[in-house]
Amino acid sequence: MEKLIKGTTAYKIFSKDVKSSRLSHAYLLHLADRANLRNALKGFAAGFFPAELSARIKNESFTDFAVYPKEGGKISVEGVSAIIAESALRPVEGDKKLFVITDFDTASALVQNKLLKTLEEPPADVYFLLGAVTLATVLDTVKSRVKLLEIPPFSEREIFAALQRQGENPLNARAAADCGGILGEAQAMVSGGWYQSVRGAAEEICGAVKISQIAPAVKKYGDTKYKEQLLAEMQNVYFSRLKNGGEGGLSEHALIFALERLPRAFADLKFNAFFQGLLYDFMLEVIEENDKWQKLQA
Numbered sequence: 001m002e003k004l005i006k007g008t009t010a011y012k013i014f015s016k017d018v019k020s021s022r023l024s025h026a027y028l029l030h031l032a033d034r035a036n037l038r039n040a041l042k043g044f045a046a047g048f049f050p051a052e053l054s055a056r057i058k059n060e061s062f063t064d065f066a067v068y069p070k071e072g073g074k075i076s077v078e079g080v081s082a083i084i085a086e087s088a089l090r091p092v093e094g095d096k097k098l099f100v101i102t103d104f105d106t107a108s109a110l111v112q113n114k115l116l117k118t119l120e121e122p123p124a125d126v127y128f129l130l131g132a133v134t135l136a137t138v139l140d141t142v143k144s145r146v147k148l149l150e151i152p153p154f155s156e157r158e159i160f161a162a163l164q165r166q167g168e169n170p171l172n173a174r175a176a177a178d179c180g181g182i183l184g185e186a187q188a189m190v191s192g193g194w195y196q197s198v199r200g201a202a203e204e205i206c207g208a209v210k211i212s213q214i215a216p217a218v219k220k221y222g223d224t225k226y227k228e229q230l231l232a233e234m235q236n237v238y239f240s241r242l243k244n245g246g247e248g249g250l251s252e253h254a255l256i257f258a259l260e261r262l263p264r265a266f267a268d269l270k271f272n273a274f275f276q277g278l279l280y281d282f283m284l285e286v287i288e289e290n291d292k293w294q295k296l297q298a
Helices: 002-006 009-019 034-048 051-058 077-087 109-120 156-166 172-178 183-191 194-206 211-221 227-243 252-270 275-297
Strands: 026-031 065-068 097-101 126-132 147-151
Touching (some): 002 034, 009 034, 026 034, 034 097, 034 183, 051 065, 065 077, 077 109, 156 172, 172 227, 183 194, 194 211, 194 227, 211 275, 227 252
Parallel strands (some): 026 147, 065 097, 097 126
């Protein structure tokens, strides 16, 4: 991840601010990769301090640097109170302090509001680096007080190279192609046995062209614990088939319809929709759209 991060425009902007001593009081790093967000933030933090401190930054053992919340936790009002209290103290080992808050997009409005004044007017030599997977849940009042650093999805070539550095695997190429530019997704694909089964399920579902095929597919895959991954892999399959000229039995029109319809399926899933019903409705709409288009073309 470190090599990927250092090649981004966001990192170059941040590094330039550090070197020119024109740091903003607070930055917000937008990276759509929950699995790697914490490490990405520490990669930025390593560029904030002298190079000899890199190991201590990585291990979170440097006195003038802190990451909130603890691994696996969620930032709370109490956590923000601790940050505010700690920020009032002078740096111990150097001349500046950096507070990192990861998964800030999961923080409640109460938590975000409590931090506003400190973000806008922090004590001297105190800086903040927030990390978010999505900007949708970050308050506008927070966004107006930070400098935004955005890291877009990586290229297939970059993801493949990163996977190869971690270890050669026959799945690396496919994972790089199917992960949507998100390293964490690719890593999950090659490290877990779930990917093969989810990919197979996605191909079967996306290959359905008759209404009679819907119920068996829903019965077979409707109880999967990899619901979000299945939808994501269906998106990849549809896109791949569209790119290859409409292979797989569905017309190009139906494939485009499916790709445009999937965001609503993701949104419904986020709001705890019944997955079997969600999957059934989606497949039905795609097949009906395909049938309608074929009749028009006849």
